[in-house]
Amino acid sequence: LVVVVGYPFLRGIQWSFTDFYLLKGLTDWNFIGLENYVKFIRDPKTPQFLINSVIWVTASLALQSTLGLTLALLLNRPMRFRGIYRALVLVPWVTPTVVAALIWRWILHEQWGVVNLTLMRVGVIDQPIRWLSDTTLVWISLLVMAAWRFVPFWYVNILAGLQTIPREMYDAAAIDGAGRVGSFWHITLPFLRPVLGVLFLLETVWRANEFSTIWVMTEGGPAGATTTLAILTYQTGFLFYRIGYAASMGVSLTIMLAFFAWYYIRRVRMEA
Amino acid sequence: MDMHGSWFKAVWSPLLAVVVLGLGFGSVPLISAQGPVEVLYLSTGTTTSEHAWNAKWIAEFNKARSDIRIKMEEIPWTDLLTKVAAYHAAGIPPDIAWYASSQILEWQVLGLLEPLDEWLGDTKKEFLPSILDPKVSDVIFDGKMMGVPFTYVGRNLAVRADVLRAAGVNPVTLNTWEGVAKALKASTKPPSRYGTYFPFADALRTAGAAEMYFRGFGLDGIFDVRPEKKANYIKTLQYIKNDVFPSIPPAAVSWRYVDVLQAYVSGLITVHPTGSYLFGELQPSNPEVMNIEKTKNLPFPMVGNPKGILPMYTVGYVMFKASKKKKEAAEVLKFFTRKQSLLEWPMNMVPKSGTTVADRIQVNMFGESMRWYLRDWDQMMRTATLIKRVPYTPSGEINNIFRDALLKMYQGRLTPEQAYDEISSGVRPLLKYPRY
Numbered sequence: 001l002v003v004v005v006g007y008p009f010l011r012g013i014q015w016s017f018t019d020f021y022l023l024k025g026l027t028d029w030n031f032i033g034l035e036n037y038v039k040f041i042r043d044p045k046t047p048q049f050l051i052n053s054v055i056w057v058t059a060s061l062a063l064q065s066t067l068g069l070t071l072a073l074l075l076n077r078p079m080r081f082r083g084i085y086r087a088l089v090l091v092p093w094v095t096p097t098v099v100a101a102l103i104w105r106w107i108l109h110e111q112w113g114v115v116n117l118t119l120m121r122v123g124v125i126d127q128p129i130r131w132l133s134d135t136t137l138v139w140i141s142l143l144v145m146a147a148w149r150f151v152p153f154w155y156v157n158i159l160a161g162l163q164t165i166p167r168e169m170y171d172a173a174a175i176d177g178a179g180r181v182g183s184f185w186h187i188t189l190p191f192l193r194p195v196l197g198v199l200f201l202l203e204t205v206w207r208a209n210e211f212s213t214i215w216v217m218t219e220g221g222p223a224g225a226t227t228t229l230a231i232l233t234y235q236t237g238f239l240f241y242r243i244g245y246a247a248s249m250g251v252s253l254t255i256m257l258a259f260f261a262w263y264y265i266r267r268v269r270m271e272a
Numbered sequence: 273m274d275m276h277g278s279w280f281k282a283v284w285s286p287l288l289a290v291v292v293l294g295l296g297f298g299s300v301p302l303i304s305a306q307g308p309v310e311v312l313y314l315s316t317g318t319t320t321s322e323h324a325w326n327a328k329w330i331a332e333f334n335k336a337r338s339d340i341r342i343k344m345e346e347i348p349w350t351d352l353l354t355k356v357a358a359y360h361a362a363g364i365p366p367d368i369a370w371y372a373s374s375q376i377l378e379w380q381v382l383g384l385l386e387p388l389d390e391w392l393g394d395t396k397k398e399f400l401p402s403i404l405d406p407k408v409s410d411v412i413f414d415g416k417m418m419g420v421p422f423t424y425v426g427r428n429l430a431v432r433a434d435v436l437r438a439a440g441v442n443p444v445t446l447n448t449w450e451g452v453a454k455a456l457k458a459s460t461k462p463p464s465r466y467g468t469y470f471p472f473a474d475a476l477r478t479a480g481a482a483e484m485y486f487r488g489f490g491l492d493g494i495f496d497v498r499p500e501k502k503a504n505y506i507k508t509l510q511y512i513k514n515d516v517f518p519s520i521p522p523a524a525v526s527w528r529y530v531d532v533l534q535a536y537v538s539g540l541i542t543v544h545p546t547g548s549y550l551f552g553e554l555q556p557s558n559p560e561v562m563n564i565e566k567t568k569n570l571p572f573p574m575v576g577n578p579k580g581i582l583p584m585y586t587v588g589y590v591m592f593k594a595s596k597k598k599k600e601a602a603e604v605l606k607f608f609t610r611k612q613s614l615l616e617w618p619m620n621m622v623p624k625s626g627t628t629v630a631d632r633i634q635v636n637m638f639g640e641s642m643r644w645y646l647r648d649w650d651q652m653m654r655t656a657t658l659i660k661r662v663p664y665t666p667s668g669e670i671n672n673i674f675r676d677a678l679l680k681m682y683q684g685r686l687t688p689e690q691a692y693d694e695i696s697s698g699v700r701p702l703l704k705y706p707r708y
Contacts, residue, residue: 022357023381023666023704110523111531111540127463133472133525221473222525223679238354240669243361 016248022241029244036248045224053228055139056214057207061200063147068154068199073188075155076162086159093152101216104145108132135225138218142226146213154199161195162188197268204264205257229253308341309600314356314369316349320556321618321637329613333604340600350476353378353668356592360384365594367601373410373585373663376419379592381665381704386591387416391602395609396420402623407658408584420609421588423620425547426649427483427661428582432542432561433568435459439542443568447580449488452543452573453515459542460519467519468543469535471527472679475671481532482678484545484572485512487583487659494674495664497696498708505696509681509688517682525679537561545572551645552619555638562645569648571656582652583661586623618642621649665705673698 016036020029040046075086092100107114108131116128131141165187173183211230214220220227220235227235229249237246317326323346330342345366347355352375359366371379379385389396396417403409403421411419433443439458445451456467471477479494486494489508491501521540524531535541537558544550555562571580589608591601607613614622615635622632629646636642664670677694680686686694 022361023378025383026360109531110526111521112534128523130522130525133523138526218526219473221679223472223676223683235672238357239672241357241666 012247013251015244016251018244018247020242020244020247022243032244036245037252039245040248040252048224049227049229049232052226053208053230056142056210056226056228057204059139059143060146060150060207061203063143064151064154064203065196065199067147067151069158069192071151071155072158072162076159089155090152092149093156095149097149097212098216100149101145101213104141104148105132105217108141108145132218133222135222138222138226142214142217145217146207146210149213150203154203157195157199158192161192165191201261201264204260208253208257308337308339309597310341310343311368311597311600311604312366313342313344313604314352314366315344315346316352316370318346318348319553319619321552324637325613325616325618328616329608333607336607337603340603342604350474356384360592360594365592367595367597368589368591368604370587371411371419371590372425372587373661374665374667376411376590377663377705378665378667379590380413380418384592384594385418386593386595386598387418388420388591388602388605389417391591391598392417392420392606395606398611398624399609403586407660408586408623409660410585410663411588419586419588419590420605421586421623422609422614423588423617424584424586424623425549425620426582426584426653426658427545427547427572428652429484429570429572430536430544430546430550431455431568431570432536432539432544432566434566435465435539435542436568443570446543446570447573447578449511449515449573449575453511456515456519456543462521465539466521466535466541468516468545469520469524469527469532469541470678470682471529471532472525472675472682474528475668475675477529477532478675478678479667479671481545482512482674483583483661485516487581488572488574490575492662492706493664494695495670495699495703497692497699497703502692502696506688506692509691512678513681513688520682525682548621548649549619551638551642555641559641562641564644564648569645569652571652574657577657580656581659582656583659585661585663587620588623621653662706664703666702669702670699673702 015029017031017033018029019032019035071089075082075089079085095103106112108116110116110128110130110133113131115131116125119125119129130137132138169187169191170183173187178186208228209230210228211234214226214228214231215234218226220231230253233246233249233253236242236249240246313330315322315326317323326344326346330344334341349372352369356366356369356375356379365384369375376385399420400417402424403411403417408421408424411417411421429446431443431446436443436455436459439455441455441458443455446455459465460467468481470481482494485508486492486496486505489511490504491508497505521535527535532541532544533553536544537554550567551562561567571582574581589605591598591605595601611624611627612635614624615627615632616637618637629643629650632646633640633643674695677686677691677698680694681688681691
């Protein structure tokens, strides 16, 4: 851990206070204090990248948690071939992210993608829908792809949580006259709270750091419309060679996530 | 629980032992020092034909030399600079790599390159006549040869002659900007046919596709924001806005290079700013398009020059200064730039003196099918004005600024004048080369 996490982490923090720029040389850098952080905060584009990150994380979590919970509730009920369905739902989760993103890119391709082709053939549309080039639709495309890829993780954890709820609780609630909705609100959700709490925390951190899905699907485009902080950090460091500045972005993202995690855990503990 | 415990121990104990041993003996070479020296070779030859050529000559080299082994890593052009920077930052520099004009300049600015004059010895004489030609010379810095070319590339316009003729346009009329505008308009029939494109999802390729307009309006390139050239720059952007944008597919906003090739092959677009590599790129998968009836090669139009222009540059090999195997890497370079291997090179032109179209047809993997294409190029290079493609750095950041401004102009968020202001204010403080 010291070698693969500790050293790079500390090195990143160190570089974030330097003017390290690869086109100046690999070893030619100076300490410049908080200049990178000030530049990042003052950059007129920063609010848009922050908003993009917030849209991406919150919409992903909302969509994925809802679908994951629905799927878990459905597949927790007795039905024929339940084992097969449960296994099939996991297929997107075991597909590598880059492969999944490439497949979705082709599915949603505006010129040759199967979605537009099908919609045009059945006469629903007469012009291709701009799934990846319209600044609003591109978010929907990304969120749908991410939901397809990551919902199984929510589902499998929530399903495990559901299976720990004693059947007797529902029987007692039924005797007391509780309906399905009442049982869900007063038994299922409270029992799932620990699982959901951990899932929300983990997924917030993972989605905020998500790179592959967005990069393969859109490279942060069109014109920066889907550039999140993680994408911006990569572009700045590895495409523009501004290592010091990119490090300050990475450290800022880490601080924001650490603060969120601290606040979230504190809130969950207080509620508990 | 016990079962899990024993399973855990059975699987993890040996693994742990391997890790501990590996760490313990990490500094001891596991392979005998007498074994072959491995030369790490980064290639951007990712097309089918380039890969086949590389594979053949690597196998030949590895068979002929028991003391050196080439380890090739294939990387897309768009990732080459990042990969080389990452290798160097990690302290494990590659030995040799492919370059094109912007890569060699950026590495030279970084001080990463090893001069090749002495390493190549007499063999360099076979390249010097072509690379010292001011039209293609992009590897000589401060009098030193920092790269050895295996091909020189011309940038040009490939058009779908069959589609244009069906639209009532004679392809030869694309020798002026007015002719191009008319052809784009005539061949645009949405949603199944468009004139041309900008692959906006890929800043490098967007800049590449834009090059012909900027060179053809008298600029050095998309980075040429000199105040005295402002009028030309804005005129170019106006032409793009008025005559090019109406003919590009809306989907091109999310296109990358692979989409461009598919669009050309399928006839979705008719005018393709490309280069002499197009035949080698498309012939293996789409020979039905790579023939004289369907593809017509033309120089870029140029204001006031009816012959048109062909921006030229070289692609070749560099050796990195930090390489610990320079002697072996030089042997690889000498082998790879022998006449026989270059004659078989499937794309572009060969920078060896005394090679003819007939020589290449005899040994090239495409054989006779390439004759018309090489002849087209032979003729274009005799008739058009050859100019040097001007490299610039930092290309990644400049391409990105240019792409974003152009896309905003396409989306109607910027006028050509505003786009110029955005590009020039972004590019001017960055530009390290050329130094105007």
